[in-house]
Amino acid sequence: MKQSKLLIPTMRENPNDAEAKNLQLLLRAGFIRQVSGGVYAYLPLAMRVLKKMNKIIEEEFEKIGAVEIQMPTLLPLSLLEKSNLDDYDGKAYNLKDRNGKEFVLGSVYEGLISELIGDEISSYKRLPLTLFQTTTKYRNDKRSRLGLFRSHEFILSDAYSFHATTNSLNEMYQSYQKAFNRIFERLGVKVKSLLGDSQINGQTDVLEYMVLSESGDKIGCFSDESDYAADLQAATSAFTSKKSHEPHKEMSKVAFDECKTLAQAAEDLAIPLQKTIKTRFYIAGSQPVLVLVRADQKVNELKVKKMLRVQELKVADETQVEQYFNSPLDSIGPVGVSEDCKIYADLQIQGLANALTGGNELNTYLKNCYPG
Incomplete structure (x- = not known):
């Protein structure tokens, strides 16, 4: 398609309200336009990029047996509460229908997918089952920041797998790790893998991928003496118990x-x-x-x-x-x-x-x- 047929509204100067570098570049190059704080319209160039990214993600997920689904944007409030994620406490967009029933705009889907599978899968013989979706989600932060990285409306690919045995779960975990490695390699994005912070109480063995940047919203901790790496919220410091030899004094x-x-x-x-x-x-x-x-x-x-x-x-x-x-x-x-x-x-x-x-x-x- 000819460039003259595309909508590419470039800008000579950085907008006054665009603090993040990524936002400045995307606005000036005509990829996006800001509709409101933390809400953006994706223009033709951005859509071309998103389609290529989605294709890579779909191909790599399908290689490991994941099947694509599409869950609704409008969710009953009770399903968000079942998701049990700390990160979205008070950060959902709440609304009511004409009958007074409470809903939220989709942000997390653990509650919905768990209820769906619990109702539909009645035998372990139908497991393992792996599902994924790429959809728009919503986050009601007080203030959007870091451009597209922490916007009120964002696109996220999330996957869910269900298993009858721990061994099956561990095998799928390793498959997803390899799939993400291939995705980042194909996208040309350099990442660091590190121990992550789970938002689900009791969950361990969380792996995160971090792109090192001066304008991020998380801090990674990396050891100079080993390959230990962890998100700041999950990191533990080395501790050696040392007994004090000070003379005891009376309290x-x-x-x-x-x-x-x-x-x-x-x-x-x-x-x-x-x-x-x-x-x-x-x-x-x-x-x-x-x-x-x-x-x-x-x-x-x-x-x-x-x-x-x-x-x-x-x-x-x-x-x-x-x-x-x-x-x-x-x-x-x-x-x-x-x-x-x-x-x-x-x-x-x-x-x-x-x-x-x-x-x-x-x-x-x-x-x-x-x-x-």
Whole structure:
């Protein structure tokens, strides 16, 4: 087809509201046009690219026995809840029909595909079964960013396989890994494979592919001494337990005349943050939980949720703090806590000696603490 017959509206300058480099290039070259924030129209050049990409994906998926399906965009809200994915908590587009029934625009399909297969497959003899689709999905983020990478409306290929045995599942897992390797090779995209973060509680052995870029929304961790690579949310640090040889001192309270944070108290007492135990108070489902980490580190709440196998993990509010402690949130600590609260500690605090932590009293802290 002649270029004169195509719609290719190029631009001389970058649009003022296009911050991401990929978005600037696609807009200036006439591949797409922005309809609204995070919503784009795909023009002829973009459609040619998408068709080629879809063909490659279909060919490689079909090589491993996957069959294409098409699921609806409009989904009952109950099916999204069954999908049990943390990443879409509060990020779906909700709407109601004239009868008041609640729906969402399709974002995740685990609930629908599981219900469909559960209703239609009655014998293990019909397994394994592998299905895939390439369709438009929706994500109700507060603000779209990174151009097409984090838009409100996006195209995604997702596949689902069902098996009667673990061996069959593992074989298909390896087949998909090889299929994705071939897809990226044919697309000419250089990727790094790494341990990923599953959005499904209890799921392990997740492999992610990451394109290294300065303008991304995830961080990968790579070892200089081995082939270990993992998404930041899934990465674990090497830990060797080291027993402190400091002389043991008697634990004592330290009270301040004014309110201080744990970090400010540590600074006043000349105690490094590496020897300070920070306590975070959460409600995991309905269970009160204390999580202990060194004060120079942060709690990875996603990892806590997965460890506890809970769907909901919320920072305790003031009323809940008052219920279990006689101090403000900044002064809480793990000593003398109600048996109703479960305590979990990061491995990094095991070897601490003469540490500082909250004293569970107003403006009071405990020094010379020993975890254990």
